[in-house]
Amino acid sequence: MNPDDPRARRTRARLKQAVLALVAEREAGAITMAAVARRAEVNRATVYLHYPDVDALVAAAMEDAVAELARAAALCPLDAPPDRAPEPLVGLFEHVAANAALYARMLGPHGSARFTAGMRARLTAELAAGFAEGRRPDGCAAVPAETHAAYLAGALVGVIAHWVARDRPEPPAEIASAFWALFRGGSVPVA
Template identity: 50%
Template sequence: MPKKTPTVEAGRRVDPRVRRTRALLRSAALELAAERDVETLTIADIAERATVNRATVYQHYKDRDALLLDAMEEEIGRLAHAAARCPLTRPAGRTPAELVELFRHVEANATLYRRMLGPSGAARFINELRGLLAQEVEAQLHGEKDTDAAAPTAQALARLRAHYLAGAFVGVFTQWVSTPERPTADQAAKEVWALMRGASKWTTPGMPS
């Protein structure tokens, strides 16, 4: 019987058994992250859920956070892709449908995002999410018609704006999924869009509207 050819993963040839074990570990990590605070999870907990021993986990990941980050990589990619479709440079007016879809995506995975973004969440996940969102926003900003877009100063300013917006999104998502009676995805997207375009009706108490 011919020997099975290892598959290719991220530019490397990976044995199918390794892929299956990692898939088990990622699935176990996501299940547990949706059930309890991430900070309370241990390698032993994940190993037990995946029905493998702890030594097997350490053969694939150096620590719990590395495993969680790998488990969330696909989800981060989906969110970044959704963000990339949002026309953030569109003039103020009707809330873009793509922005609403972005919030609906987070809403559909609210429990997982609440665990990962909350006080007991994984710092590496938050940093990775913010970084990928910033990349997608910056790509849009560079796409704006700006004759000085190639200038170093213009690039630095675009990057600054991108990280500002990415940080705002992460902050909004964190607060939104943690609110017991949170606004709907449509309401949240509408408010965020208004804030981004400087058209929000919200005012500070005691300040004139």
């Protein structure tokens, strides 16, 4: 099958929409390929033709969102003051807040390990690329760029997972400021 065929692209788009709708309703681990096929109104064999399992389909469906997160993280000016989060970081948390139920399911205890690992890897790659261009905070030159990027990506994924799992999470600007203060080594404002 040619992945660039317009019919294949339309089918993959329908499958992605179907799985995201299902993830919004129930835990990712409870979703079957048959349920995705029914929701997308395609044959179950068609689903397997495009994706080997639900985890791969969910990861593909969330790819655009993860790319947006990674771009926002990479755009943060690392020399911004520790008491004010950069706009791209605030935007990142606003994006997560707008899709909180989906992120809570995907990063939760019954979510997708493949999605979580992919999100962390994408964030690491984007941050490492920025660090390779010399965009690193002062005092971090002794730490390899890839290690520094992996550390930040893991911290960001952890904070996002914790934040969306709470009943009444802080507003996006507040959690972005808290994360930024921790990242920059400042103190976190107490509310």
